Amino acid sequence: MNAMLREMKRTAKRCWLRCRPHALILMYHRVADLESDPQLLAVSPKHFAEHLQVIRNTYHPLHLTELVQALSSHQMPRRGIVMTFDDGYVDNLYNATPLLKQFHIPATVFVTAGLIGQSQELWWDELERLLLLPGVFSKELSLRIQGQYYVKKLGQFREYRQDDYIKYCSWNILSADEPTVRHTIYRELHNRLRQLLPAERDNILRDIGKQIEQGRNWRESYRMMREEELRTLCARNLCEVGAHTMTHPALSMMSQLEQMNEIQQSKSSLERIIEKPVTNFSYPYGGRDDYTPETIEILRQCGFLSACSTLLDVVFPYADCFQLPRLVVRNWSGEIFARQLAEWF
Ligand SMILES: [Zn+2]
Incomplete structure (x- = not known):
C-alpha cells in the first residue's frame, strides 16, 4: 500500500513538474x-x-x-x-x-x-588533515571549546599509520558508524566547529595542530x-x-x-x-x-x-x-x- 502511495505521489509530482517551466x-x-x-x-x-x-x-x-x-x-x-x-x-x-x-x-x-x-585549507579539510591523515598525537587530545574541556583518549590510534589511512580512507559523514576513535572525534568536532565563529574555530584547529608530533603541511591541491x-x-x-x-x-x-x-x-x-x-x-x-x-x-x-x-x-x-x-x-x-x-x- 505504501509503495502504491509513493508511486502515486511520484506520478503526481512528475505531472506537476512537466506542466510548469x-x-x-x-x-x-x-x-x-x-x-x-x-x-x-x-x-x-x-x-x-x-x-x-x-x-x-x-x-x-x-x-x-x-x-x-x-x-x-x-x-x-x-x-x-x-x-x-x-x-x-x-x-x-x-x-x-x-x-x-x-x-x-x-x-x-x-x-x-x-x-x-x-x-591554508578550508577548516573541514584542515580537520581531516589533522585527524584522518597519518600522524602522531603527543598524548590524548585535549581542547577547550566555548569554555568547556573536550578531552579524548586516542588509545592505539594516538599513532595513525599509512595502513590505517588506506584501510579507512573511504569513510565519509554518511557512514553509519565510526571505525576508529579518530573518526568519532572528526565527526564530533566537525559538528562543534561548524557552530563557532571563525576566530574560535581557527584557534581550535591550531590547538589540535600543536598536539601533533609529526605535523603535515597544507596540501597544495586543497588551496x-x-x-x-x-x-x-x-x-x-x-x-x-x-x-x-x-x-x-x-x-x-x-x-x-x-x-x-x-x-x-x-x-x-x-x-x-x-x-x-x-x-x-x-x-x-x-x-x-x-x-x-x-x-x-x-x-x-x-x-x-x-x-x-x-x-x-x-x-x-x-x-x-x-x-x-x-x-x-x-x-x-x-x-x-x-x-x-x-x-x-
Ligand atoms: Zn561553502
Missing part, C-alpha cells in the same frame, strides 16, 4: 580524484565530463545571472540547468574549467574571498584559487564569480555588523580582483538556519541580485531570488546523474 541549479564543490573525501565534496573529472555530456544532450545550460534575469522577467527557459561551485577550490580552474569549455557549459564559482592567495587564477577563470565569461563571505561562517550566528563586513568585504575584494561586478552570492552551509531575514536585507543593500541556498528544489518562475534552491551533486556516474536530473523534470 522550471530550472534546476546544481551545486558542486570540487572536481578532483581524491583518495579520501569525508565530506563527499569531490566529483572525479571522469564523472564530471559524463555529467556535462548529459546536460549538453538533454538540457538547456545557462548562467546563474541569465536565470536571475529570466526570473525577474518571469520567462523561465524550459529544462534549464545552472552549474555552481562553492568555496573556490583551485581544481575548479584546472580540472573543471577545461571540461566546461569543451562542452561549452557556463558555471558560477562562489569564492570564499578571505582565503584567496593563502595556502583556494589565487588572484591571477580567478582572473583566468572568468576571462572568457564562461565562468562567473560569486561571493561566499570572507571566512565561511554560518551568518546566522553573527551580529548584523559582522554579517555586513563578511558580505560587503567579500563582494568588494572579488570585484577589485576580477574588475567585474559581483552580484550573486551563496550562503555558507546554505541551510535555512544558516542565514536570517537580516542577511537577505544586507545582501540587497550591498547590491546583490541573488543568493543560493542548499534547500532542495527546482526553481519556478516566481522563486525568491535570495533563496534559490540547489541540488547537491555527488560523485555520481553519468548514468546515475542522468537519473537524478530526470527526477526533477
Whole structure:
C-alpha cells in the first residue's frame, strides 16, 4: 500500500513538474580524484565530463545571472540547468574549467574571498588533515571549546599509520558508524566547529595542530584559487564569480555588523580582483538556519541580485531570488546523474 502511495505521489509530482517551466541549479564543490573525501565534496573529472555530456544532450545550460534575469522577467527557459561551485577550490580552474569549455557549459564559482592567495585549507579539510591523515598525537587530545574541556583518549590510534589511512580512507559523514576513535572525534568536532565563529574555530584547529608530533603541511591541491587564477577563470565569461563571505561562517550566528563586513568585504575584494561586478552570492552551509531575514536585507543593500541556498528544489518562475534552491551533486556516474536530473523534470 505504501509503495502504491509513493508511486502515486511520484506520478503526481512528475505531472506537476512537466506542466510548469522550471530550472534546476546544481551545486558542486570540487572536481578532483581524491583518495579520501569525508565530506563527499569531490566529483572525479571522469564523472564530471559524463555529467556535462548529459546536460549538453538533454538540457538547456545557462548562467546563474541569465536565470536571475529570466526570473525577474518571469520567462523561465524550459529544462534549464545552472552549474555552481562553492568555496573556490583551485581544481575548479584546472580540472573543471577545461571540461566546461569543451562542452561549452557556463558555471558560477562562489569564492570564499578571505582565503584567496593563502595556502591554508578550508577548516573541514584542515580537520581531516589533522585527524584522518597519518600522524602522531603527543598524548590524548585535549581542547577547550566555548569554555568547556573536550578531552579524548586516542588509545592505539594516538599513532595513525599509512595502513590505517588506506584501510579507512573511504569513510565519509554518511557512514553509519565510526571505525576508529579518530573518526568519532572528526565527526564530533566537525559538528562543534561548524557552530563557532571563525576566530574560535581557527584557534581550535591550531590547538589540535600543536598536539601533533609529526605535523603535515597544507596540501597544495586543497588551496583556494589565487588572484591571477580567478582572473583566468572568468576571462572568457564562461565562468562567473560569486561571493561566499570572507571566512565561511554560518551568518546566522553573527551580529548584523559582522554579517555586513563578511558580505560587503567579500563582494568588494572579488570585484577589485576580477574588475567585474559581483552580484550573486551563496550562503555558507546554505541551510535555512544558516542565514536570517537580516542577511537577505544586507545582501540587497550591498547590491546583490541573488543568493543560493542548499534547500532542495527546482526553481519556478516566481522563486525568491535570495533563496534559490540547489541540488547537491555527488560523485555520481553519468548514468546515475542522468537519473537524478530526470527526477526533477
Ligand atoms: Zn561553502
